[in-house]
Amino acid sequence: MRNIRRLFLRCLRLGHRRKWTKVNLLTDYVRYCRLCLVSLAYNSFTDSDVVIESLFEPVYWLVDHVTRWFGIQAQKHVPSVSVCRKCIAPKPARTHHCSICNRCILKMDHHCPWLNNCVGHYNHRYFFSFCLFMTMGCIYCSISSRVMFRDAYAAIEKFKHQEKERLKFAGNETIYSQTPPPTFTFRERVFHKCIIYLWVLCSSVALALGALTLWHAMLITRGETSIERHINKKERKRLLAMGKVFYNPYSYGRGGNWRLFFGVQTKLHWISRVLLPSSHSAYGDGLTWKPPSWIPTKQTSVLAI
Structure with missing residues (x-):
């Protein structure tokens, strides 16, 4: 009788263990699936604004197509060719919405992080003039100070050579009759290094800003902005495939x-x-x-x- 009772209790314990083992396995499986889903869908750039904007995509689509069906209505005597999906307002030609400034910019070229402002219709000329004259100034400084740069670079190399000679004299304790070569003062070293730094800085700015200036000069010659450059390029390819000219x-x-x-x-x-x-x-x-x-x-x- 006791043996039967013990066997019965063991069966209950085994069934209990098996039951909880299956629950643990299911829990682990759910956790693993959740980890895989979070790992695949996680995006560090996603926030509440991105989620809200994604949810409003159907509204943007509806506004865009409804305005095409019924035509663009002028508001406050503002001629427009489309409706801005972000501002939900008429958008004139050559106007684009800046996500950083959160507004539509007339004849928008780009958003400049150095100016912390958009380059558009009213300040495009000032931006180009600044780039042009800044490039010319850097080129003038680089050319006029090239002799000072060579002298400063030669002085730094001479200082390094004299520093090596001084270490040799300091390491050789048997020579007392010879004196170590003179070294540059701290002010002289800083002066020569500043000249080298300024020349390299001016030359680098001249190259980088000069390339940007040439790019905008090409766009001005063609009557385009940076955004219209990409739009016209796609439109030109599309019409070329149809046998037309843009x-x-x-x-x-x-x-x-x-x-x-x-x-x-x-x-x-x-x-x-x-x-x-x-x-x-x-x-x-x-x-x-x-x-x-x-x-x-x-x-x-x-x-x-």
């Missing part, structure tokens, strides 16, 4: 684009508005883009973007 509707020729960019109406303006500081505002209001009377244009057929 024409930039905002280009008025190379000379006309430069004159419109700087606001040059007369020959004297090349000096008073380009070479000398000028506070004149950009041409137009940034809402409509019609060629001014002082820019000859022969373009008849254009393709709107």
Whole structure:
């Protein structure tokens, strides 16, 4: 009887253990699946704003298509070609929404982190002038101080050689009649190193900022912005596949684009508005883009973007 009772108790314990073992295995399996899901879906850049914006994607899609069906309505006499999906407001031509400034920028070129502001219709000329004159100044400093740079570099190399000679004399204790070579003072070493640092800095800024200036000069010549460069490139490829030719509707020729960019109406303006500081505002209001009377244009057929 006792043996039967013990056997019965053992069976109950084994069943209890097996039951909890299956529950533990299921729990481990659920935890493992959760870990895999979190590892695959985790994104350090995701926050509440990104989630809310993703949830509003259907609303953006609805607004975009409804406005296409019923047409664009002008608001407060603002001509527009589309509706901004972020501002939910009419968006004029060549206008783009800046996610950093959280607003639409007229003729937006890019958001400059060094200026902490967008480069657009009203300050594009100032930005380009700053890059141009800064590059010219750095090139002038690099060329004019090249002799000082060579002398400072030779002095630093001479100092290193004399430092090695001094260590040799200090390590050889048998020589007392010879004196170690003189060394540079701390002020002289700092002076030569500062000259080398300034020359390298000016040369580096001249190369980097010069490349940026050439890039913007090319865009101004073509009558484009940095954003429109990518848009027009895609549109040009799409029309080329269809056997058509793309024409930039905002280009008025190379000379006309430069004159419109700087606001040059007369020959004297090349000096008073380009070479000398000028506070004149950009041409137009940034809402409509019609060629001014002082820019000859022969373009008849254009393709709107």
